[in-house]
Amino acid sequence: MSYAAIHPNWEKPRANMVDGYSLEMTAKELDGLREAAPLIRPGTQIAITFLPGEEMEQRVVAAELVRELGFEPIVHLSARRLTSEAELDKYLSDIAASAGVKRVFVIAGDPPEPEGPYENSLQIIESGLLEKHGIEVVGVGGHPEGHPNNTKAELWDWMERKLAAVRSHGMVPLVVTQFAFDDDAIVAWVKEMRARGIDVPVRLGVPGPAGIKRLLGFAKRCGVGASANVMKKYGVSITNLIGSAGPDKLVASLDKGLTPDLGRVRLHLYPFGALKASAEWVNEYDAKH
Template identity: 60%
Template sequence: MATPQIHPNWDKTPDIITDGFSLEMTAKDEPKLREAAPLIPADTPIAITFLPGEDVEARVAATVAVRELGFEPMPHFSARRILSTDDFEGYLKAVVEQAGVKRCFIVAGDPPEPQGPYSDTSALIATGAFERAGVQAIGIGGHPEGHPNMTVDECWDVLEKKVAEIERRGMAPLIVTQFGFDPDAFLAWLKELRARGVDCPVRIGVPGPAGIKRLLAYAARCGVGASTSVLKKYGISVTNLLGSAGPDKLVDAFANGLGSEHGRVRLHFYPFGGMTKTLEWIHDYEKRHGAA
């Protein structure tokens, strides 16, 4: 069975590390997406998160907007936040029919107990709903710095089983990592991933430029490692938390450190400081590093 295509030229080595990047947004970010659209290359994958307290209609509208603006929507499905089978399949049907969705991203979600019938992402995959709807690719989370509720061995076991099951069902797996500040942790994790025989594409999570306090707040909320030594690698001094920080050092480290042993890799930006600000940083980075 042919593997569905996840991104044009994915197998081509990027001329610059930011080539083929993807972005993340929330439903309420739709106006900001429209404002920033001229800065985004056509067909750029854009993930639409599944946050508590949002209307399904707002998520669907944001997904439709991504498609109408010429980008590739990738809506999230948060297993433990889904209230019923009807809610799950209704949302999936809406984004497929109204926005031509071909790829989805699945997460377990923050609630310690499921609010409906799905306890984790494997339960969503097992329904068969994604392949019945014509979805070609499924994104799953990667955790280079570990997971707060699983051991390292459990993380690898779960990841490998999900990749295999997605492929068995005729879809293409894609791993999108949590954002982080430590390039060494990401590079080591990628090498182990490939050594374990997992060769699917990976998108490395990168925080867009933002205020330092905001970055650290998101890190604390998401369980991201932010020790003094790690922050120093990123360019943040814990003695001075004023001002903003961009991912220059982090992205430089990936540009210099990624090799064939790390497999197919692209960047995924979390625009904590705003969509336009993140895109302006990307364009500036490309100009400084010789992109046309």
Template identity: 45%
Template sequence: MSQSATTAGVRALMQDFSLEMTGKDVDALREAAPLIPQGSRVNVTFLGNEDLEMRVAAAKAVKELGFIPVPHISARRIHSEDELKEFLQALANVDAAQHVFAVGGDPAEPLGPYGSSLEMLQSGVFAEFGVKDVSIAGYPEGHPDISEEVLSRELSGKVEYLAEQDMSAVILTQFGFDTAPVAKWLDELAVKNISAPVRIGTPGPAGIRRLLNYAKRFGVGTSAGIVKKYGFSLTNLMGSAGPDKFLQDLAAETESTNYTGRVGVHFYTFGGMAKTAEWAQDFTKQF
């Protein structure tokens, strides 16, 4: 592949990248805001140690700073349909309900009526509150607790359901360190005639130990070969690493797949929002 094709591929990946924050990161977002392109999508997590007020305040801050809030809604953490409606109404009140990320969530047993994000979507509640665009989860390296068959069936079901409801779908993937599974997974989506925009989860720059700890926590592969491809060695865990090599490899891989939808990146800001935004700015200037 020519250098110009790789350059074009990297530019395409980095165009309109998105970022992730927790409900506690409002001050960090304000600090990073001058480094983030206006209109960028900023996802707001739905963690067990956050409450409705914190999540909504974070989504409101994203909107007020000139970005697009994408609040996460964790199906298995929702206790009732009334709680789901309360959250969506609170988001609508601050003009932050148009874009959401419907995700299954961590609890082994659902806390309420929704065992999966598909079940939550099929409740029909989302349209009542002006939701137009729904991000859904993709797992190029699989899921430690869900079979490949179920993942495939659920993803296809969500894409089909959203199309029926005239809502746009975005597939947002778990982060990883290796580009080969991503390319293989994109080709598998193409075979299923799925062409929704995909955002590939990418760890922002962070300490190597922290990156590996997150990888272990989320069941992402961290073999010596994979982390070497990412640009660091298991024998030297000092210092930090950025996804420069990962994204260049990803650009080359995605340009050779059969996937027809747009492919971009979503940054998990393990090393901090400002550090990630500054890195993205500097990295993009190279191309």
């Protein structure tokens, strides 16, 4: 299976940094998606998160709406939040049957102790359940700024093991990163990835336009580096939390740093509840470039 299975334009150079972008939403943002839908390009891939406080049925309904509105659902699977193999089996069956889901993104999840049989995302990939329900593309996590629970060497080892497992089960691998503000760290991470011979497509997580307090709050909650120097490059002063900020400076810098020799790279926008604002920003950026 070619990388065109991930997105049709993966096989050609990107027109600009928002060419082939994807978005993220929670299972509770149905009204927000309906409002933003007229601004989002048909066929855009929209990831549906797997957060605490949601019911499985809510996630299924969200996937159905993404498909109904003309977009491509990518369903998150949080290994440590799954209570049983039967729960995972049923969820995959439901989203495949009602929303035609072919893409998933697997993560370990936040709970320190698993709520069921899965401790990590590799166990889900190796379960055989993904291909059983027709999943074709499997995204795994990337961490340009590191991870509090793993060393740098461990993160690369885990990534390579997961990518190999995806391929061995007959599916196409993709890497999707946590959002980050540090352009230098992101570019250096992509360069190291390619130097290691990891040639899979990458979706780089960038924060969408949002209030400054909201951006910093999500950064703290997700363990993302947001030092004064990094945020200054992003266009935010942490001594002035009034107003909002967008990813223009970050994306412009990434556009310069992510040269064609670094392979297939596209953006994944984290809207933080502001889907319409992120879709508007994408359209404005596209019109300028």
